[in-house]
Amino acid sequence: MDRLTALRLFLRVAETGSFSRAAAEAGVGQSVASRAVATLESELGGRLMNRTTRSLALTEAGQRVLEHARTMVAESEAMEAAVRGAEREPVGLLRVSASVAFTRAELAPVAGDFLAAFPRMRLDLMARDDRVDLIAEGVDLALRLGALEDSRLTARWLGRYPRIVVAAPGLETAHGAVASPADLAACPTISLTSSAFPTRWPLANGREKAEVEISPVIRTANGDVLADLARAGLGAALAPGFLVKADLEAGRLVRLLPGWSAPPLDLSAVWHGRGLPRKARVFLDFIAARLGVN
Known part of the structure; x- marks a missing residue:
């Protein structure tokens, strides 16, 4: 088995959390998927x-390895599409639904x-915080956070974002150091409804x-507003990693209680029908290689 094929199977095992599901999706036996991961572990010299x-x-x-596998598989598929020629290049408008944040x-x-990679494509990024009806609104692909509810849709699990406690740098100065979860009782908090x-x-x-029981001083339904309020020093917030990554890197927010986190937030791609149109699959594979999920 070549390295790229093994990486494809490893990627699907990691994304589905199951050797049997990954094997079924790839149209191979479960033993093939197990052997692919075992081969990678042997070649790379470590347990994956x-x-x-x-x-x-x-x-x-x-x-x-998962991060590299996503990038390599996405780049391989993009190269294969280019070789097959413009007649098979994805073309047209792709409507993608996701929350504003x-x-x-x-x-x-x-x-x-x-x-730039697919110049014949156009995107309609439907940034909305309400739950969009994919069928009624002609959505090709939706990216949803948290538990899935609509059993009519086909789903692909993409990973999880950590949920961590963050605050403006001056919050501990004003309300006392947060050395343990119990110390959060002395801090104002902000919550997502x-x-x-x-x-x-x-x-x-x-x-x-x-x-930790909290009594939020402010609640909001929008993730961007949550981050704005936290940066303004109005309280500590429990936020998914993607929402606060840039603020943490820039020092606008700091992480309280390093090492502590809430249950992670699942990210899934969903669509109507069993088959995913090629233009949607190309987009999904492209972004999956670049998202900050674990």
């Missing part, structure tokens, strides 16, 4: 996945690169767990 009878989890090395943080920054944890934050640091 920790397997149990009920689940599997990527090791630190596996996370790094996710579109701004994750989709807008890579839209230019995508259009759409979050699974609007009034309590279930935090964990390895095997150590804590549940």
Whole structure:
């Protein structure tokens, strides 16, 4: 088995969390998918996945290989499309639905690169925080965070974003140092009304767990507003990693309680019908290689 084929199978195992599902999607036996991962581990000299009878989890090395696999597979497919010629190049308008905050943080920054790679494509980025009816509004592809509800749709799990506690740099100066989850009781907090944890934050640091009851001074339904309020120093916020990554890197926000986090936020791509149109699949594979999910 060549390296690229093995990486494709490894990628699908990591994304689906299942050897059997990955094998079924690829049209091969489960033993082929298992052998692909085992071959990579042997060639690379390290374990990529920790397997149990009920689940599997990527090791630190596996996370790094996953990032490279996404990039290599996306680039390979783009190259194959170019070789096949313009007559098979994806063409036309692609309507993509996602929340406003996710579109701004994750989709807008890579839209230019995508259009440069596929110049005959056009994008309609439907940045909305309400749950869009894909069928009624003619949406080709939706990227959704959290639990999926509509069983009529086909879904592909893309990964998870960590949820961490962040605040403006001056918050601890004003309200006291936050050395443990219990210290959050002395801090004002900001909450997302759409979050699974609007009034309590279930935090964990390895095997150590804590549940913090909060009384938000402000609630908002929009992730960008949540980040704005946190940057303004109005309170600590529990936020998904994609939402605050740039602010943390720029020092506009700091992470409180390093090591502690809430249950991660799942990201899934969903669409209507079993088959995904090629233009949507090309876009999905392109962005999946560049998203900051684990």
